[in-house]
Amino acid sequence: MSTLHVLSHSPFSDTRLASCLRLLGENDGLLLCGDAVYALQPDSSALQCLEKRIGTFKLFMLEEDLLARHLECPQWATVVDYPAFVELSITYDKVNSWL
Numbered sequence: 283m284s285t286l287h288v289l290s291h292s293p294f295s296d297t298r299l300a301s302c303l304r305l306l307g308e309n310d311g312l313l314l315c316g317d318a319v320y321a322l323q324p325d326s327s328a329l330q331c332l333e334k335r336i337g338t339f340k341l342f343m344l345e346e347d348l349l350a351r352h353l354e355c356p357q358w359a360t361v362v363d364y365p366a367f368v369e370l371s372i373t374y375d376k377v378n379s380w381l
Contacts, residue, residue, distance in 0.1 A: 284309040286374035290316035293328035298380045303331060306339045311374060313367065315344035322353045342370065 287310060293299040299321060306312060314321055321328035322343070332341065333356075341359040344367060348355060355361045362370065371377045 283375045284311070285376045285378050286311045286313060286370055288313045288315065288377060288379045289318040290314075291380070292317035293321040293326075299328055300331065302380055303335060306335070308338055311340040311342060311370065313342040313344065313362070313370065315347050315367075317347075317351075319343055319347045319351055319353055322348070322356065342367075 285307070287302050287306065289298055289302060289312065291298055295317075299318070302312065320326075321332060323329060336358050342362050343355050343359060345361045345363050348361065
């Protein structure tokens with residue numbers, strides 16, 4: 283069963299990203315939105331953790347949040363808008379929001 287994990291909290295304020303990465307399976311997806319997109323800051327420990335897992339799950343970022351924080355999407359990830367976010371939530375069997 284595939285799960286779309288949705289993170290919206292900064293990876294520098296708690297351990298949600300690390301906990302989520304431990305649970306991700308190869309059929310799962312991770313959507314970073316809100317302050318969670320700060321995980322893409324160059325040379326950050328959060329980005330290094332994501333880079334170590336390239337190819338083991340699908341990584342998505344909400345375009346609006348990347349633009350608001352002046353961050354760029356790595357080539358190995360996918361930027362989505364709100365309609366695509368809705369489509370992702372339908373595509374995966376489950377959606378798990380890390381509140």
